Amino acid sequence: MIFYTPLQLEEVFANPEEEQAERAYVSHGGKMLYVDKFPNGEYMLTQLVSTNPNDYLNDHYRPGSYLH
Amino acid sequence: MELSTNEHTISNDEIGGGYLFMNKDSNPDELKKNPADSIVEKIQALGQTNVAETGESNIHVLTIIGQVEGHMQLPPQNKTTKYEHLLPQLVAIEQNPKIEGLIVLLNTVGGDVEAGLALSEMIASLSKPTVSVVLGGGHSIGVPIAVATDYSFIVPTATMTIHPVRLTGLVIGVPQTFEYLDKMQDRVIQFVINHSKIKEETFKEFMFAKGNLTRDIGTNVVGNEAVAHGLIDEVGGIKEAIEKINEFIGEKDEEGEVLQ
Numbered sequence: 001m002i003f004y005t006p007l008q009l010e011e012v013f014a015n016p017e018e019e020q021a022e023r024a025y026v027s028h029g030g031k032m033l034y035v036d037k038f039p040n041g042e043y044m045l046t047q048l049v050s051t052n053p054n055d056y057l058n059d060h061y062r063p064g065s066y067l068h
Numbered sequence: 069m070e071l072s073t074n075e076h077t078i079s080n081d082e083i084g085g086g087y088l089f090m091n092k093d094s095n096p097d098e099l100k101k102n103p104a105d106s107i108v109e110k111i112q113a114l115g116q117t118n119v120a121e122t123g124e125s126n127i128h129v130l131t132i133i134g135q136v137e138g139h140m141q142l143p144p145q146n147k148t149t150k151y152e153h154l155l156p157q158l159v160a161i162e163q164n165p166k167i168e169g170l171i172v173l174l175n176t177v178g179g180d181v182e183a184g185l186a187l188s189e190m191i192a193s194l195s196k197p198t199v200s201v202v203l204g205g206g207h208s209i210g211v212p213i214a215v216a217t218d219y220s221f222i223v224p225t226a227t228m229t230i231h232p233v234r235l236t237g238l239v240i241g242v243p244q245t246f247e248y249l250d251k252m253q254d255r256v257i258q259f260v261i262n263h264s265k266i267k268e269e270t271f272k273e274f275m276f277a278k279g280n281l282t283r284d285i286g287t288n289v290v291g292n293e294a295v296a297h298g299l300i301d302e303v304g305g306i307k308e309a310i311e312k313i314n315e316f317i318g319e320k321d322e323e324g325e326v327l328q
Contacts, residue, residue, distance in 0.1 A: 001140050002252050003236050004208040005178035006229040006281070013136065013236070023144065025153075031191055032153060051128040051157045051170070064109075 028067075031055060035067065043067040087317040105149030126168040127313055128161055130154065131175075136187070136209050138180025149176065150184040158190045168320075169313040172200040172217055178208025181233060183253055184210075188259055197316030199309045202226045202300065212256055213299065215264040219312050221304040224291040228299065230274040231286025 004028040005012065023046065035046035048061045055061055098143060132154075142148055159168050172191060178184070179279030191198055191213065198217035206214045206222070207229040214220050214228070221229070233253045257275070261268045273286040274297075281288060294300040302308065 001138070001236050002181040002233055002249070003179065004184065004232060004233050004256070005135065006207050006286070007177050009234070009236055013143060014145070018308045019325070047196060049153050050159075051127050051130050051161060053127070053129045 027051070031061065033061070078203045111275055113133045124166070124316070126166060126169050127171055127296055127310070128169075129173060130157065130191075131173045132187070132210065132213055133175050134177065136176060136179030136184045136213075138183025140180070140188075143290075148179070151186055154187055155190060156192065156291055162196065166265065167196065168317045170194060170200070170217075171199045171309055171313060172213065174186050174200060174202045174206040174210050174212070174214055175204040176206060176210040177212055178229075181209055181256065183209075183257060184213060185255060188212040191216040192263060198318060199243075199313045199316070200310045201304075202228065203305075203307060205229070205315055209256070211299070212259045212263070215260055216315060219302070220264070221309050221312075222291045222294050222300040226291050228289045229281070229286060229295055230279065230289060231244055231270065231284060232275055232310075260299070264300070267298070272298075301314075 003009065003068070007023055009018060024035060024037060026033050026035055026043070032049040033045055034049065035043040036046055043066070045061065045063055045065045047063065050056070050061075058063065059065075093288065119222040132149050134149060137146075137148040137150045158170075161170055168298070170191070191200075198219075200214045200217040200220045202214050202220070202225055205227050206230065207227070211228055211230060214222075233249060233256065234240055235245075235249055253275075257268065257271060258272055274289065276283060276285055277287045280286065289297070289299065291303050295303050
């Protein structure tokens with residue numbers, strides 16, 4: 001892979017020591033959401049992927065919202 | 069209502085058949101009953117108490133943040149912009165008659181060359197007016213993405229790092245490897261000089277300069293400097309960007325009227 005970044009490659013490819021929460025992209029209502037999966041079956045929204053600026057004003061798609 | 073993930077699909081039964089978002093404030097009636105809870109949640113999530121609401125927008129925003137991720141999935145500590153998400157969005161923007169313009173916000177440290185060039189070519193070939201704003205940093209492969217738009221802005225404090233392309237993974241030490249890398253770099257250089265006012269010599273000078281980046285080859289260009297060398301069109305922020313795109317949309321409307 002050809003990579004073009006001023007960051008050190010070790011920084012980009014280093015593996016974090018502690019295990020991170022399981023994350024996944026899910027789609028809901030035609031919008032793509034990046035969520036953290038918890039063992040108890042809950043999902044927390046970490047990022048909304050949309051080009052519509054108004055989606056970011058929607059309370060439902062607020063980072064930190066819980067999906068059960 | 070289905071929530072599909074890469075691995076499996078969650079049906080309504082699994083999530084109890086209720087509305088997916090079970091926040092107290094997801095139901096307007098409950099919100100009225102218990103506004104304090106909602107405010108606490110908002111402060112926890114966003115660090116603010118109020119989020120403004122508006123109607124439909126004719127200008128869409130594409131954010132290029134963190135690493136531009138291409139053929140390889142990067143480790144999870146990286147914040148990434150995935151091209152497989154953005155390419156269909158760009159197609160949707162081109163197709164949707166309600167969308168009249170696109171603003172590209174950049175704060176990126178670069179990433180995959182082919183993914184970056186793919187995004188740049190997509191943005192450059194949109195028929196709708198496009199304006200970019202470089203905030204914070206628009207480094208490496210962020211440079212072609214920033215210049216791909218019809219008009220580009222950079223905030224005075226933003227920087228753009230221009231440096232030679234790098235190769236990761238197994239490298240075979242033969243002259244062909246160098247030539248391959250050189251060709252890859254030429255694609256970046258050609259795109260940038262074709263879509264901005266910077267001269268090829270100046271851009272190459274920046275790319276191979278010594279002494280600017282402590283242990284590396286390249287140049288870090290700050291706001292005004294990027295404009296002075298013609299890499300970016302103008303110093304400005306979101307106000308200028310919105311003004312510019314509205315001006316472009318106005319021009320396009322006039323053209324449309326003449327044709328009719």
